[in-house]
Amino acid sequence: MRTEHCFPASRTVSTGRTLLLTSCWLPTVKRSAPWAWRPQTSTRPCAGSRPPMRAVLCAFLVLTTACTAYGGASLTGLGHIPGDFVHSNGYGVSGDGSVVVGTSASSTTRHAFRWTRAGGMVSIGDGIALDANDDGSVIVGSARWTSTGASEPGGYGVSGDGSVVVGSRISASGLEAFRWTSTGGMVGLSDLPGGEFESYAFDVSRDGAVVVGTGTSASGREAFRWTSAGGMLGLGVLPGHTLSRAFAASGDGSVVVGGSGNSTSEEIAFRWTSTGGMVGLGALPGYSQSVARGVNGDGSVIVGTCQNGVLADTFYWTSDGGMQRLWDILVANGVDPAADGWRREFFGTNGDVLDMDVSLDGTVIVGTGMRNGMVEAFAAVIPEPASLSLLGVSGLALLRRRR
Numbered sequence: 001m002r003t004e005h006c007f008p009a010s011r012t013v014s015t016g017r018t019l020l021l022t023s024c025w026l027p028t029v030k031r032s033a034p035w036a037w038r039p040q041t042s043t044r045p046c047a048g049s050r051p052p053m054r055a056v057l058c059a060f061l062v063l064t065t066a067c068t069a070y071g072g073a074s075l076t077g078l079g080h081i082p083g084d085f086v087h088s089n090g091y092g093v094s095g096d097g098s099v100v101v102g103t104s105a106s107s108t109t110r111h112a113f114r115w116t117r118a119g120g121m122v123s124i125g126d127g128i129a130l131d132a133n134d135d136g137s138v139i140v141g142s143a144r145w146t147s148t149g150a151s152e153p154g155g156y157g158v159s160g161d162g163s164v165v166v167g168s169r170i171s172a173s174g175l176e177a178f179r180w181t182s183t184g185g186m187v188g189l190s191d192l193p194g195g196e197f198e199s200y201a202f203d204v205s206r207d208g209a210v211v212v213g214t215g216t217s218a219s220g221r222e223a224f225r226w227t228s229a230g231g232m233l234g235l236g237v238l239p240g241h242t243l244s245r246a247f248a249a250s251g252d253g254s255v256v257v258g259g260s261g262n263s264t265s266e267e268i269a270f271r272w273t274s275t276g277g278m279v280g281l282g283a284l285p286g287y288s289q290s291v292a293r294g295v296n297g298d299g300s301v302i303v304g305t306c307q308n309g310v311l312a313d314t315f316y317w318t319s320d321g322g323m324q325r326l327w328d329i330l331v332a333n334g335v336d337p338a339a340d341g342w343r344r345e346f347f348g349t350n351g352d353v354l355d356m357d358v359s360l361d362g363t364v365i366v367g368t369g370m371r372n373g374m375v376e377a378f379a380a381v382i383p384e385p386a387s388l389s390l391l392g393v394s395g396l397a398l399l400r401r402r403r
Helices: 053-070 326-332 391-401
Strands: 012-014 074-077 087-093 100-105 110-116 120-126 129-132 139-141 144-146 149-151 164-170 175-181 185-188 200-204 211-217 220-227 231-234 243-249 256-262 265-273 277-280 289-295 301-308 311-318 322-325 364-371 374-381
Touching: 100 129, 100 139, 100 364, 100 374, 110 129, 110 139, 164 211, 175 200, 175 211, 211 231, 211 256, 220 256, 220 265, 256 301, 265 301, 265 311, 301 364, 311 326, 311 364, 322 326
Parallel strands: 087 129, 087 374, 200 243, 220 243, 243 289, 265 289
Antiparallel strands: 012 074, 074 374, 087 100, 087 364, 100 110, 110 120, 129 139, 139 144, 144 149, 164 175, 164 200, 175 185, 200 211, 211 220, 211 243, 220 231, 243 256, 256 265, 256 289, 265 277, 289 301, 301 311, 311 322, 364 374
16 A cells, blocks of 8 residues: 555645645657656665664654645646647556656647656657556656657556566557567567457556457457467457457456447446456446446556546446446545536546556546546545555555655
8 A cells, every 4th residue: 555645736626735745559759859857766775774763653653644634535637738738638657656647739749748746747758658667767658768768669558667568569460469578579469369460458467477458359359368378368248248358457467457348339347357257347327338447456446437428437446335436536535626627527538548547556546537628637546445544554664665
C-alpha cells in the first residue's frame, strides 16, 4: 500500500487541506527536443544503516497527519500544455501513482506529456504517451522516453523496470504484436491460429514475462495472453459473444481485463483468470456497454468505462464491492466533481481503447472527462480500505522502499 497519492491544491477538488508532504497506430516523434526532467535522487539511507527510531516516529506522525488532513480523496484536472494547446487526454499512470502520461493537443498538433504534482504538465515530444513504468522514469507511446530523450521503439505498454516494451509493428506476416528488450531487441509474437494475421500487444506484466492483447483467430478478434513458455493463448469470449479484446494485465499477469462482444451486441467488460476463465462484469445502471481498461497490481481493482451512445461514465470495480461509478465514490468521500466544472455524463470516454489506467495499489485513477466545456485529463485519488489502520506499517515500508 502506498500513501503518497496526493496532488497540488491548485485545480484540485479535495476533502481536506493541502498535503504537507512533499487504436492501433503510433504517430512519429521528433528527436530534436530532449526530455526536460530529471529522475528524483533517492533519499534512502546507505546500505546497512537504519534511521533513528525518533526519525521513524516523526515520519509516521507526519504521514498520519498529512493523510488525515487530506481526507483520502481528490480529483485533479491536469490542464494542458502551455501555449496553443486546448485539451488533454490521460492515458497512463506510473505504478506508484506519482506520474501521469497522455497527450495534449492544439488545432494543428499534439504532444505527449508527463505530469507530476510538483512540476505540472511537461511536453516530452510530438505524439502520444500511453504508459509509464513503476516510478515514471520510462514512458512509452510514440517513442520510448527516458531522461536522456526519445528512442525506439514506441509501444503500448512497458514493464515495471522499463526494460520491456510491447506494441505492434508491420512484419513480413502483417501487423504483428511484439515484445522488445534492450538485450534481445524486438521479437514478434505471431498471432492466434485460423484467422487473418493481425495482432496487437497492449500491456505487459511488471516483470515483463506476460503479454496481453488482441489477435485474430478463426472466429475473429480474440483476447490473448502470451508467455515465452506457452506462446499465445486465446482467452475466448463471454457466452453469446464472438469477439474479445484484452487491454491490461495485473502485476504478475495472472489477471487479464478487457471487453467481449460481437458485431450485433454491445461490448461487456471482463476479468479473466486461469482458474475462473472469462467472467463478465456487467455495466452501470443506464448503460448497455462497458470496457475494462486498467487493473491494479493484484487484480482486485479494475477501471474502465460504460458507454451509451455518446455518453460515457468511468467505473471502478472491486472484488468485494462490484462495479461502482467513480463519480459516486468521489461524492461519497466529500469530493464534488460538478462543483469544479466536470460533467457527469462525460466523466469518461468512449473513444481510445487505452485512455484509462490505475496505480498498482488501486487508489489513483487516470482518465479523461469534460470540464468547463473542454476535454481534460484527470487524476482521481480514492481512499484505500483500512488505509489509516495500516498506515503505521505502510509508513515504515515507505522509508525502506522509497525509490
